[in-house]
Amino acid sequence: DADVTQTPRNRITKTGKRIMLECSQTKGHDRMYWYRQDPGLGLRLIYYSFDVKDINKGEISDGYSVSRQAQAKFSLSLESAIPNQTALYFCATSDSRTGEETQYFGPGTRLLVL
Amino acid sequence: QKEVEQDPGPLSVPEGAIVSLNCTYSNSAFQYFMWYRQYSRKGPELLMYTYSSGNKEDGRFTAQVDKSSKYISLFIRDSQPSDSATYLCALRTGGYQKVTFGIGTKLQVIP
Numbered sequence: 001d002a003d004v005t006q007t008p009r010n011r012i013t014k015t016g017k018r019i020m021l022e023c024s025q026t027k028g029h030d031r032m033y034w035y036r037q038d039p040g041l042g043l044r045l046i047y048y049s050f051d052v053k054d055i056n057k058g059e060i061s062d063g064y065s066v067s068r069q070a071q072a073k074f075s076l077s078l079e080s081a082i083p084n085q086t087a088l089y090f091c092a093t094s095d096s097r098t099g100e101e102t103q104y105f106g107p108g109t110r111l112l113v114l
Numbered sequence: 115q116k117e118v119e120q121d122p123g124p125l126s127v128p129e130g131a132i133v134s135l136n137c138t139y140s141n142s143a144f145q146y147f148m149w150y151r152q153y154s155r156k157g158p159e160l161l162m163y164t165y166s167s168g169n170k171e172d173g174r175f176t177a178q179v180d181k182s183s184k185y186i187s188l189f190i191r192d193s194q195p196s197d198s199a200t201y202l203c204a205l206r207t208g209g210y211q212k213v214t215f216g217i218g219t220k221l222q223v224i225p
Contacts, residue, residue, distance in 0.1 A: 004157075040122070042202070042217035043158075058212065090157050101206065102148070103213060105157030 003027045004106035006091050012112045013081050021076045021109050023091030031094045032074040033103065034058075034066060036087040043090070049074055050096070081113045117141050120203055120216030129225050133190040137203035137216045140184065144214075147179050148204040149188045152218065158202055162188065193223045 004025045013019050023032065034046040035058075045058030047066040055066060063085060065077045078085055088110055092103040120137045127133055135149075146165055150158035162177040164170045170177045176189040186205075190197055203216040 040217060042120075043215040045212050048212070092157075100163060101146070101213070102160050102163060103204075105150075105159065107157050108155070 006106040006109050010110045014114050017081050019078050023074045025072050025093045027093055029093035029095045033092040034076045035090045038087050083113045086113045115140055117214050118216045122217055124220040126222045129223055131193050133193050135188040135201050135219050137186050143207040144205040145208050146206040147186050150202040152200045195223050195225050198222050
């Protein structure tokens with residue numbers, strides 16, 4: 001079984017709709033991240049969480065919100081989706097105890113906003 | 115100027131070739147250097163991790179860091195069609211700071 005799972009894997013929605021992307025991990029890591037990936041722009045950090053009570057904005061948080069429901073679960077919401085939020089979204093985790101902060105990525109969610 | 119520059123390619127090589135993938139960066143505070151491999155429709159996976167300058171080898175892969183030139187490289191020896199993927203460099207400063215990713219170089223190894 002995958003250590004980092006994301007649901008849904010693909011989603012088509014319409015402008016103005018609220019949607020939620022979910023991430024779960026079984027790695028026991030304390031830190032979790034949400035990125036989006038766009039051609040020519042690479043991976044950009046949306047939000048990150050160091051533990052359940054710690055949420056931080058990344059470089060492109062406008063239009064997004066997150067919830068860390070448990071150590072293993074981190075969800076990303078688009079309050080009112082717009083077409084330029086069409087992208088590939090990745091959840092990642094890391095373990096602060098290792099000192100390396102290596103990030104482990106989920107399989108991604110492909111989102112299309114019409 | 116972007117913090118990290120990476121040629122997006124695509125780079126096509128014949129099977130068995132030595133591949134050289136590179137990134138340059140502008141922030142001298144970067145201390146941790148990583149290479150991720152991303153297959154089509156998959157998430158990135160860590161390939162190599164190095165701290166500070168020097169070389170690190172793992173099988174057919176060698177990561178090289180030259181902090182004086184702000185230049186990092188990934189070499190793949192005896193390239194295989196299964197190496198066809200996008201390779202992203204990733205850099206981080208000390209303490210917790212966000213990881214800065216390159217845009218990725220798409221590699222195709224032709225049988």
